[in-house]
Amino acid sequence: MGFLRSRSAVTPLRRNGSATATTVSLSSGRRTTVTQAVALHRPEEPMHCIRPGVLADTAESFVAAFGEATASVGRGGDVLYAVKCNPEPAVLRALWAGGVRHFDVASPGEIRLIRQMFPEAVLHYMHPVKGRQAIRAAYQQYGVRDFVLDSREELDKILEETDGAADLGLVVRLALPKGNAVYDLSGKFGAAMADAVELLRAVRAAAPKVGVSFHVGSQMLDPAAYERALALAGRVIAEAGVTIDVLDVGGGFPVSYPGVTPPPLGDFMAAIARGVAALGLPETCRVWCEPGRALVAPGVSLVVQVVKRRGDELFINDGVYGALSDAGVPGFRFPARMIRPFEAMTDAGGVEFSFYGPTCDSADRMNGPFLLPADIKAGDWIELGQLGAYGSCLRTAFNGFDQAKVVEVADAPLLETPGYLLRSCAA
Numbered sequence: 001m002g003f004l005r006s007r008s009a010v011t012p013l014r015r016n017g018s019a020t021a022t023t024v025s026l027s028s029g030r031r032t033t034v035t036q037a038v039a040l041h042r043p044e045e046p047m048h049c050i051r052p053g054v055l056a057d058t059a060e061s062f063v064a065a066f067g068e069a070t071a072s073v074g075r076g077g078d079v080l081y082a083v084k085c086n087p088e089p090a091v092l093r094a095l096w097a098g099g100v101r102h103f104d105v106a107s108p109g110e111i112r113l114i115r116q117m118f119p120e121a122v123l124h125y126m127h128p129v130k131g132r133q134a135i136r137a138a139y140q141q142y143g144v145r146d147f148v149l150d151s152r153e154e155l156d157k158i159l160e161e162t163d164g165a166a167d168l169g170l171v172v173r174l175a176l177p178k179g180n181a182v183y184d185l186s187g188k189f190g191a192a193m194a195d196a197v198e199l200l201r202a203v204r205a206a207a208p209k210v211g212v213s214f215h216v217g218s219q220m221l222d223p224a225a226y227e228r229a230l231a232l233a234g235r236v237i238a239e240a241g242v243t244i245d246v247l248d249v250g251g252g253f254p255v256s257y258p259g260v261t262p263p264p265l266g267d268f269m270a271a272i273a274r275g276v277a278a279l280g281l282p283e284t285c286r287v288w289c290e291p292g293r294a295l296v297a298p299g300v301s302l303v304v305q306v307v308k309r310r311g312d313e314l315f316i317n318d319g320v321y322g323a324l325s326d327a328g329v330p331g332f333r334f335p336a337r338m339i340r341p342f343e344a345m346t347d348a349g350g351v352e353f354s355f356y357g358p359t360c361d362s363a364d365r366m367n368g369p370f371l372l373p374a375d376i377k378a379g380d381w382i383e384l385g386q387l388g389a390y391g392s393c394l395r396t397a398f399n400g401f402d403q404a405k406v407v408e409v410a411d412a413p414l415l416e417t418p419g420y421l422l423r424s425c426a427a
């Protein structure tokens with residue numbers, strides 16, 4: 001019956017040497033449900049409910065869909081999971097079980113963790129601004145060969161710290177104009193067109209494998225954004241006059257949230273296939289993508305407890321300094337259901353609530369609204385879904401609220417995203 005672990009904030013990357021100790025059985029036969037776990041453990045701390053079956057199925061669907069899309073235009077495709085999104089070992093194991101073999105890593109901690117857990121994994125260092133020691137260790141100690149960059153200084157650093165290695169894969173990250181993703185990522189990284197052209201020529205002269213990458217922004221709801229970005233990449237490649245070996249369309253693939261149903265995954269894959277086909281690249285050019293949110297959001301939920309009710313405001317035991325940072329200023333809403341295992345649920349109808357988190361900061365507020373039964377009260381539990389992406393990994397220890405439980409469950413996701421699941425999960 002669902003075995004429970006305790007977890008303080010940000011531990012997965014800190015637990016050097018112990019990451020492999022977590023055992024995840026993907027046979028869901030003996031796994032508990034969220035309601036059973038609440039009844040058994042009566043958690044007074046937030047409880048993260050990992051759905052290994054959902055994660056593995058989502059990964060399998062995504063890898064298959066991307067493989068079919070790239071094969072339809074005569075190219076090989078690789079799905080790189082963006083580890084920053086959720087580095088919890090149980091999550092990583094489930095993705096591995098679903099067929100993910102490539103990882104977008106962006107820090108020494110992520111590199112160590114993945115190499116330790118999966119010695120055969122292919123690691124790609126996709127942070128455009130890296131420390132010198134980090135580059136050296138990645139290449140010399142951890143077998144990383146692919147590095148992203150967006151400036152000449154970064155190229156020089158990579159060449160120096162790998163002692164002019166002859167087996168590098170160098171990927172130029174392009175700047176994109178501000179788009180309409182929920183999380184815009186256009187400002188921080190990326191080479192502008194003219195610089196990207198120069199950089200592409202320089203990396204072609206320095207490495208046997210070169211590529212171009214971009215990121216359309218996270219939770220991108222418009223499939224055509226990938227086609228527009230691919231067209232820009234095509235202009236850079238044509239102007240540089242070089243052949244490329246890798247075209248990396250980044251992450252950004254969206255999931256469902258209350259009131260938001262994205263176009264089906266197939267529409268994004270079709271847009272990518274059209275965009276790649278239009279570039280007329282050599283058949284040997286592989287296509288990569290770097291999904292984070294799409295692979296893991298539906299596979300983890302969070303159970304919180306109501307500590308106090310004040311009208312339509314609920315004081316709960318997790319908040320914006322914990323796993324619910326996206327519910328704060330970014331204003332994300334999450335699917336919510338009340339869990340009351342020891343009393344009959346009344347048919348009280350739904351009411352819109354906002355939440356306060358446990359810290360003493362008044363900014364620890366989540367407007368929602370979160371739709372819950374009108375008679376909800378202190379002591380009840382709430383399950384919030386779609387929290388596998390950028391939730392648990394953004395937790396802090398602020399105000400001492402750093403403890404959480406982690407349990408593996410067999411439930412289906414609280415919300416499904418069109419086209420992401422090959423088969424429905426055991427409930």
Ligand SMILES: Cc1ncc(COP(=O)(O)O)c(C=O)c1O
Nearest residue numbers: 082218251252253290291292293
């Ligand atoms: C370089 C890179 N790749 C992939 C991702 C994952 O993006 P998403 O979760 O939107 O798929 C990110 C997220 O910030 C990123 O910075």
